[in-house]
Amino acid sequence: MAELMYISGFGNECASEDPRCPGSLPEGQNNPQVCPYNLYAEQLSGSAFTCPRSTNKRSWLYRILPSVSHKPFESIDQGHVTHNWDEVGPDPNQLRWKPFEIPKSSQKKVDFVSGLHTLCGAGDIRSNNGLAIHIFLCNTSMENRCFYNSDGDFLIVPQKGKLLIYTEFGKMLVQPNEICVIQRGMRFSIDVFEETRGYILEVYGVHFELPDLGPIGANGLANPRDFLIPVAWYEDRQVPGGYTVINKYQGKLFASKQHVSPFNVVAWHGNYTPYKYNLENFMVINSVAFDHADPSIFTVLTAKSVRPGVAIADFVIFPPRWGVADKTFRPPYYHRNCMSEFMGLIKGHYEAKQGGFLPGGGSLHSAMTPHGPDADCFEKASKAKLAPERIADGTMAFMFESSLNLAVTKWGLQTSNCLDENYYKCWEPLKSHFTPNSRKPAGLN
Numbered sequence: 429m430a431e432l433m434y435i436s437g438f439g440n441e442c443a444s445e446d447p448r449c450p451g452s453l454p455e456g457q458n459n460p461q462v463c464p465y466n467l468y469a470e471q472l473s474g475s476a477f478t479c480p481r482s483t484n485k486r487s488w489l490y491r492i493l494p495s496v497s498h499k500p501f502e503s504i505d506q507g508h509v510t511h512n513w514d515e516v517g518p519d520p521n522q523l524r525w526k527p528f529e530i531p532k533s534s535q536k537k538v539d540f541v542s543g544l545h546t547l548c549g550a551g552d553i554r555s556n557n558g559l560a561i562h563i564f565l566c567n568t569s570m571e572n573r574c575f576y577n578s579d580g581d582f583l584i585v586p587q588k589g590k591l592l593i594y595t596e597f598g599k600m601l602v603q604p605n606e607i608c609v610i611q612r613g614m615r616f617s618i619d620v621f622e623e624t625r626g627y628i629l630e631v632y633g634v635h636f637e638l639p640d641l642g643p644i645g646a647n648g649l650a651n652p653r654d655f656l657i658p659v660a661w662y663e664d665r666q667v668p669g670g671y672t673v674i675n676k677y678q679g680k681l682f683a684s685k686q687h688v689s690p691f692n693v694v695a696w697h698g699n700y701t702p703y704k705y706n707l708e709n710f711m712v713i714n715s716v717a718f719d720h721a722d723p724s725i726f727t728v729l730t731a732k733s734v735r736p737g738v739a740i741a742d743f744v745i746f747p748p749r750w751g752v753a754d755k756t757f758r759p760p761y762y763h764r765n766c767m768s769e770f771m772g773l774i775k776g777h778y779e780a781k782q783g784g785f786l787p788g789g790g791s792l793h794s795a796m797t798p799h800g801p802d803a804d805c806f807e808k809a810s811k812a813k814l815a816p817e818r819i820a821d822g823t824m825a826f827m828f829e830s831s832l833n834l835a836v837t838k839w840g841l842q843t844s845n846c847l848d849e850n851y852y853k854c855w856e857p858l859k860s861h862f863t864p865n866s867r868k869p870a871g872l873n
């Protein structure tokens with residue numbers, strides 16, 4: 429496969445033409461009476477027309493046929509996709525999942541859409557307020573099938589296996605340790621090359637932004653130029669048996685047939701596009717004296733709520749870095765949080781838990797549910813010599829953190845059969861070290 433091209437930047441106004449059709453973007457206007465190459469013009473609006481310029485998002489697509497050329501949508505099997513947050517009762521316990529099992533291709537062919545499993549979520553799709561966390565488990569490419577989501581944006585975190593994603597804006601190759609965002613309404617189809625697994629954060633009604641940097645200044649964390657946008661690519665392909673367009677609308681799946689590939693956009697311009705980002709490019713900031721900065725320092729992208737500083741969901745990573753804090757318990761601190769914290773592991777070993785939390789698994793620490801290092805980690809870190817040390821080399825853990833109270837689905841709690849019933853035991857060996865008659869810690873640094 430020839431190396432794919434990308435445009436660099438976050439949220440920019442971009443313009444792209446498939447090089448096979450030079451001049452395919454109309455000059456000086458969006459809607460000529462007849463478009464170059466006799467294409468159709470179609471606007472994709474990702475924000476209300478009247479949003480302020482800073483949040484206004486739309487793109488113009490110049491395509492062989494407009495998206496409207498299709499048979500009616502009909503309801504299809506929902507599989508394990510749901511937005512019913514009352515399937516089972518709430519559970520305040522710390523939850524941890526073993527790696528979610530990928531179906532074997534020799535047993536059952538499963539593509540990205542049929543392999544979607546909703547794990548947890550909250551909020552209301554109809555009022556555009558909330559989120560869902562899905563796990564995708566697949567082994568087969570989508571064949572003459574594409575998907576688009578009317579409900580929200582997908583932030584896709586591949587964990588095992590790379591994804592070749594065809595979109596209306598062009599092609600992206602997304603490998604584990606990279607992420608991509610496919611925003612509401614964008615049609616895409618995914619090729620996979622092995623048994624493939626990953627995580628999806630879906631947010632309703634808002635789009636991901638780079639976090640504000642405050643006193644950090646103009647640079648740092650995820651830098652805008654490291655985000656990559658595909659370049660225009662089209663196929664003029666008839667599909668005699670019909671091409672299936674799958675739509676998630678109000679949480680339900682629908683399908684319609686059309687006779688051509690939907691990836692027939694010859695040129696596009698605008699600021700509403702899919703994009704990808706390599707997590708290796710994250711510029712890590714942390715304490716260089718003592719104590720911890722809060723994990724918000726690791727925020728890659730945020731989907732803001734209307735309350736200042738409060739996110740519908742943040743995407744946070746724990747990348748390789750130096751640990752240098754003096755006189756400090758260096759692993760993550762013990763914590764109770766008004767936010768809900770879902771964690772996943774792309775590779776390696778998470779610093780606060782050496783066993784049990786494995787690549788392809790997950791954990792959920794819900795609102796005000798206590799969590800923190802296991803007993804072994806506490807004992808070791810309390811006695812460790814505090815030299816500068818590398819932390820998390822070869823590891824990438826991440827967190828979807830939300831201000832909403834997440835409900836876990838029946839699949840998450842039961843059907844997946846991956847819930848680790850023994851998770852709580854990792855804290856049971858924690859013992860009191862209290863010395864009421866001596867303020868000076870004994871045997872510690």
Ligand SMILES: [Fe+2]
Pocket residue numbers: 763765769793799
């Ligand atoms: Fe926490």
